[in-house]
Amino acid sequence: MATSLIALFLGVFFGFSLNKAGLTKYNKIVNVFRFTDMAVLQFMMTALVVSMSGLYILRGFGLITFPNIPGTYIVGNLVGGLLFGVGMALTGY
């Protein structure tokens, strides 16, 4: 129950930040591939930098342990990414 509430809580803020960054709009998503609006990259990379440094600092203090790190399958990740890009540029979601 508690985990469900945490998931819901985190999801709300996740959706909120996506909406405020404009990532719920077609033009934002497709324009990053046209190099006319870099909001998607700015948003993603900021999130990455913040959480990356935060997580590694917290782990350094021994406050958290990392969950299972997504496995590396060079072909799978790359082919999946290539296909994903097609869908992303097509739909803008």
Add this chain to the structure above:
Amino acid sequence: MKFILNYIRKETWSPYVAGILLGLVGILAVWLSDSLLGASGAFENLAGMLGQAVAPQVFDNVYFNFIMPPGFTYGVILVIGVFFGGMIGAASSKTLKWGKKDSANSDPLWKRTFGPQVWKRWVLAFFGAIILEYAAGIAGGCTSGLAISGGMLLAPAAFLFIAGMFASGIVTALIIYRKRY
């Protein structure tokens, strides 16, 4: 205080500010519940649940038994939260178009590129989403589940995925937009 409230009401924030918020959410996800953010997995969990109810033999395979167990998982609840979070975000800037006339196809760029018809948007969204979900299944995650959540743990998979995503995304956008690129 007033400044913060006014900023919350803005339709689009600086992507850096929104990114910091998502970064904090990512940290909290690991800290509070020892799991990662992700969207695409939830749909696979639900599809697995539906599939095992309709055609148990077809869905009785390694993928749905071990990799993506069906059921009402953490990810599904997260996605429900994302739905309402997005709505709250839109409502806070008074851009929520629930039930309004052009709500199904309101993006000016999309209209200019493909036309104003709503059915076109639905068809493209449907088939595009099949590609997206299938690709996320191959790669092991989507933009949020692999690129951001994996990236923040410095997983090599995330960076391979991002490279692939942008390479083919740029090519697809080139094909769609041609001269207007």
